[in-house]
Amino acid sequence: MKVAYVTTPGGPEVLELREQPDPQPGPGQVRVRVRAAGVQPIDLAIRSGWRPGYVTDPLPPVPGNEFAGVIDAAGDGATEWQPGMEVLGFNFMGCYAEQVVVGGDQIVHKPKTMPWEVAGGFTAGAQTAEMAWEELAPTADDVVLVHAAAGNVGGFAVQLARLRGARVIGTARPENHDYLRELGAEPVDYRSGLVDQVRALAPGGVDVVLDGAGREALDATVELAKDLSRTRTLYEHERGPKVGVATLSGARSAARLDRLVRLYADGRLTALVRSTYPLGRAADAHRELEAGHGRGKIVLTMA
Ligand SMILES: NC(=O)c1ccc[n+]([C@@H]2O[C@H](COP(=O)([O-])OP(=O)(O)OC[C@H]3O[C@@H](n4cnc5c(N)ncnc54)[C@H](OP(=O)(O)O)[C@@H]3O)[C@@H](O)[C@H]2O)c1
Numbered sequence: 001m002k003v004a005y006v007t008t009p010g011g012p013e014v015l016e017l018r019e020q021p022d023p024q025p026g027p028g029q030v031r032v033r034v035r036a037a038g039v040q041p042i043d044l045a046i047r048s049g050w051r052p053g054y055v056t057d058p059l060p061p062v063p064g065n066e067f068a069g070v071i072d073a074a075g076d077g078a079t080e081w082q083p084g085m086e087v088l089g090f091n092f093m094g095c096y097a098e099q100v101v102v103g104g105d106q107i108v109h110k111p112k113t114m115p116w117e118v119a120g121g122f123t124a125g126a127q128t129a130e131m132a133w134e135e136l137a138p139t140a141d142d143v144v145l146v147h148a149a150a151g152n153v154g155g156f157a158v159q160l161a162r163l164r165g166a167r168v169i170g171t172a173r174p175e176n177h178d179y180l181r182e183l184g185a186e187p188v189d190y191r192s193g194l195v196d197q198v199r200a201l202a203p204g205g206v207d208v209v210l211d212g213a214g215r216e217a218l219d220a221t222v223e224l225a226k227d228l229s230r231t232r233t234l235y236e237h238e239r240g241p242k243v244g245v246a247t248l249s250g251a252r253s254a255a256r257l258d259r260l261v262r263l264y265a266d267g268r269l270t271a272l273v274r275s276t277y278p279l280g281r282a283a284d285a286h287r288e289l290e291a292g293h294g295r296g297k298i299v300l301t302m303a
Contacts, residue, residue, distance in 0.1 A: 043065075
């Protein structure tokens with residue numbers, strides 16, 4: 001199979017298309033022929049040489065934590081899953097590949113109405129946003145502030161908070177404001193006077209904050225939040241906790257993913273794909289994400 005391989009820590013150019021032996025599923029596992037795989041900011045950081053604090057072993061050289069495809073082999077005991085089933089799911093690394101082997105508890109059925117490129121880039125952002133709301137529990141009584149609301153996580157966070165009944169203020173550049181309105185958020189431009197703009201919309205402060213941007217967004221979070229225990233940052237892993245803004249503590253689960261996929265299938269949740277690249281152009285996908293601006297999700301596609 002072909003994979004996009006990080007040859008050495010560095011810029012996007014270190015991603016190279018390589019051949020690897022086809023992986024074989026063990027007990028309770030399935031092999032998925034991948035049709036699409038999402039690109040996340042963490043992939044860029046890992047490619048550059050950063051590693052998450054919880055990882056001590058050497059990192060696998062193939063990035064990617066989410067995928068969608070067709071099961072083509074099932075190991076002993078993976079009785080729920082059969083070759084030919086269309087699925088989406090998650091793994092730690094290894095998804096920029098034509099095949100992945102994962103446990104049967106890391107996949108869910110893909111609805112026929114969900115395009116491959118949506119499915120491949122659905123898991124991480126939707127689960128991250130929902131994990132935040134599981135921890136912060138926004139309700140119809142709350143004003144929620146989402147920093148980086150037009151991004152992958154932010155777009156899901158806006159919609160999922162609205163489904164819980166909350167009023168949502170989202171930050172983005174003006175070219176993304178119509179998009180935020182479509183999702184149900186009241187947009188503000190983060191580039192100047194952010195705190196004053198939010199105060200004009202919510203004079204009493206905000207009840208819940210999800211920070212997907214960090215830096216000035218973290219400072220604004222501390223200024224605007226009524227109660228810092230109802231804030232989370234996705235970006236400021238070191239400075240956030242020092243100023244009272246925690247990081248997420250949950251883990252991805254197939255049960256949560258299945259609930260989110262059903263919301264999509266029922267037409268209650270949308271997922272925007274910003275652009276797609278063939279696997280062999282993973283470096284270009286990284287270059288686009290690294291630019292730091294834009295709506296929705298970047299996805300790799302496999303033939
Ligand atoms: N994707 C995931 O599954 C995942 C999972 C866990 C954690 N995270 C973390 O969550 C954060 C967001 O991830 P993402 O995947 O949603 O990123 P993304 O899709 O790349 O989104 C980037 C967004 O950031 C906005 N932005 C840029 N500078 C900003 C600023 N100063 N203030 C507010 N918004 C700004 C951009 O909006 P404009 O175009 O309007 O500038 C753009 O829409 C990252 O730190 C990532 O590591 C992501």
